[in-house]
Amino acid sequence: MEKIKLSNKDRMKIPRHDMPEQEPAVRAQNFLEVPLGFTPETAMEEADRCLQCKNPKCVAGCPVNVKIPDFIFHVAMGNFSLAAQTLKETNALPAVCGRVCPQEDQCEAVCVIGGKNEPVAIGRLERFVADWERASGVVTIPPIPAATGKKVAIIGAGPAGLTCAGDLAKKGHDVTIYEALHKAGGVLVYGIPEFRLPKNIVDAEVDYLRKLGVKIECDFVVGMTRTIDELMEEDGFDAVFIGSGAGLPYFMGIPGENLNGVYSANEFLTRVNLMKGFVFPNLSDTPVPMATHVAVIGGGNTAMDSARTAKRLPWTEKVSIVYRRSLAEMPARKEEIHHGEQEGVEFLLLTNPTKFVGAEGWLTGMECQRMELGEPDASGRRKPVPVKGSEFILEVGAAIIAIGNGSNPLINKTTPGLTTNKYGNIIADGFGKTSREGVWAGGDIVIGAATVIKAMGAGKEAAASIDEYLRSK
Secondary structure, eight states, rough: OOOOOHHHHHHSOOOOOOBBBOOOOHHHOOOOOOOOHHHHHHHHHHHHTTOOOSSSHHHHHHHHHOOHHHHHHHTTOHHHHHHHHHHHHTTHHHHHHHSOOOOTTTTTTGGGGGSSSSSOOOOHHHHHHHHHHHHHTTTOOOOOOOSSSEEEEEEOOOOHHHHHHHHTTTOOOOEEEEEESTTTTTTTTTTTTTTTTTHHHHHHHHHHHHHTTTTTESOOBBTTOOOHHHHHHHOOOOOEEEOOOOEEEOOOOOTTTSSSSEEEEEHHHIIIIOGGGGGGTTTTTTTOOOOOOOEEESSSSHHHHHHHHHHTTOOOEEEEEEEESSSSOOOSSSHHHHHHHHTOOOOOOOOEEEEEEETTTTEEEEEEEEEEEEEEOSSEEEEEEHHHEEOOOEEEEEEEEOOOOOOOHHHHHHEEEEEHHTSSSOOOOOBBBSSTEEEOOOEEEEEOOOHHHHHHHHEEEEEEHHHHHHHHO
């Protein structure tokens, strides 16, 4: 039976559908995914809210230009398989993007219906479609053109590298990804917690790329195992894409930072996510902080990931976010802050650590100072100013520093002629071209730590440029 066509007036009356979640008290005790996903009926009802704009702003708001109205139309009609195929025309990682992309600042931010009502839940529909396809067991592989005979090396199996690899494979090129860790996925496997992005989903997305013909070599450190020059001059690669990310953690440079119990967020999250430290010592050999009170320093998404992860460790009784500005200035996604509050994370706002204190080499507390907000600084946010005489000691057994990351200098140091800026980021144009002939770069290694979808967008731009370059040779 043909579906009844709704008028735009009727569509505007449909309320946005919430996604069911685990109860806060339950999920704070486990590492299972928090949102539970849409049912097919809910997804179709939510898809009916889309106005099918003739000039969809949502597509322009997406860094990888997903055909949003098209895939949502297919969902509304109940044709989930065609919706999945439409998604994958431009997005190699839809199940990931549907979970971790900040849609509220991108595609959903410019949704026309959002002018008067809440925007269409684009991210939730993307997640539903990707999950439906995976659960169906029928993953459609697009036809791959005849081999071009050109070889491309991708450095890093994170979002930028995976996207670039997938797009180039679909063009008929011979693509090999070189990953330093023992598992592909980059920040998707070591940085983002299981309860936000289950690792079996990342594995499925990576497996899809293998089905496209992409080869992946892990435990391969470019700059040590092989240099870029060796890959190109000795191994016969015609082009290289550098998507090695921003994995070098920043520290505060305050006294006591070398005490046992002080961690970077990168180390802490890698221990828990990639090395499965949350089941130490029963099923994992990787220990994680055993403190009853954990402090997380910072206000971004990584800080929230660290705090919510620490809260789930069975021996942790209290977790405190220590942030030098107010809640209004926190750069973390509102959804993550809300989930953290629900799960019992404490927020110590307008507070800044000035020293780590300890005994016998182990952290016992942090000396902190109260702050107040002054005039806006270069970031546009009001600058935190110390309040004299407001110092106090916060007793904690572990501290996780989540104030940002920089680029690992290994590739830069072993690649002559590769131009970088003062922060060590590789300089590349809008298409990812670097100062080296045949070498592209994109994602966090170029723009610094940012979002998964921005890295994917950079990988996509670079793939198009590399394809053009290879065909012109």
